[in-house]
Amino acid sequence: MPPQQGSPTVRRLRLGQELRLLRERRNLTGAKAAAELGWSPSKVSRVEAAKTMPSVDDIKALAKLYKLDEGKVDELVGLLRDAEQRGWWEDYEDALPQEYTRFLGLEAEATYQRNWEPQLVPGLFQTEEYAREVILATRGIARITHSGVRSRVEARLDRQRRVLHRPDPGQMSVVLDESALMRRFGEPSVMRAQMEHLLEVSHLAHVSVRVLPLESLHPINTGAFIHLKFTGFDDVVYLEQLYTAHFVEDLERVAGYETAFDHIRSKALDEDESRVLVQSKAMSWRR
Known part of the structure; x- marks a missing residue:
């Protein structure tokens, strides 16, 4: 997939930030959310810190836990798709x-x-x-x-x-x-x-x-x-x-x-x- 003009780096960070805010609005700790989903606590923190990219299934599991409506789920999945794009700088990763x-x-x-x-x-x-x-x-x-x-x-x-x-x-x-x-x-x-x-x-x-x-x-x-x-x-x-x-x-x-x-x-x-x-x-x- 060719590099895009925007910044998948920022979109990954925004996705993680949005997932953290949604969790906090449900008054859930990272450990509690992880336990409900059968995840390790480190997976929740890494996803929210944009160090690990969630899958679409991960997004849907979080959405169910946070009781999100369909529109919000579509928004998060769209943000995930944007975050999966290549940035132009990735062509130079071996040298930088x-x-x-x-x-x-x-x-x-x-x-x-x-x-x-x-x-x-x-x-x-x-x-x-x-x-x-x-x-x-x-x-x-x-x-x-x-x-x-x-x-x-x-x-x-x-x-x-x-x-x-x-x-x-x-x-x-x-x-x-x-x-x-x-x-x-x-x-x-x-x-x-x-x-x-x-x-x-x-x-x-x-x-x-x-x-x-x-x-x-x-x-x-x-x-x-x-x-x-x-x-x-x-x-x-x-x-x-x-x-x-x-x-x-x-x-x-x-x-x-x-x-x-x-x-x-x-x-x-x-x-x-x-x-x-x-x-x-x-x-x-x-x-």
Whole structure:
């Protein structure tokens, strides 16, 4: 089955969330529901956490226990069918870390993305040559094969087409540290082309790009993070490190990242001033 445009990752999470809410409305614990159905308690928790996909028979058994009407059952089965579809990112599963593919699945349905990047140009805005140099820079440490480098570059470009340039793109607000515009990946010509591309992207109606200048007092000591917002679903923050990546889903901590981003953005140059700075960096790479 070909990959779809939406996000089965989000639909799996929504299905699990809906099943949990339906159980709680019947005042049933996970253990009690499992006992009534003859399931293990872990199966109920894994289904609700979207770690295990239920079958249609599972949905119907839950519906009977929760005393759902036929319309609600059809809605849940439809959500299950959508969740079973393939996402475009699954074509790259062999080359990408598992947590990153989950991030791509969430990003595909995010309505708003807020990204603080202190080290390099974000992947959504990278040129093919810059992306290749960034991946090559960590190839030895991360033990990425030649074919793996190629697949990761292809995945990054595919991500840009499907997220940045989709017909109904979500809003994006990005703040880069000025040092990200100065740190060289590849030849100066690669950097110059990347700065020029960043300028082009900054003019997209749904994109805001701001730069935190080096002369500014550093507003907060934190690494890169991406804050995703959804319609009808809780916000998520994605953090990526050298060998691992993880998600922040606790609402209080997510709110902390939201406050942090707002603070960083308040100290950055505005969009027009940022474009002037990016243009000056492009000129400086003409050597």
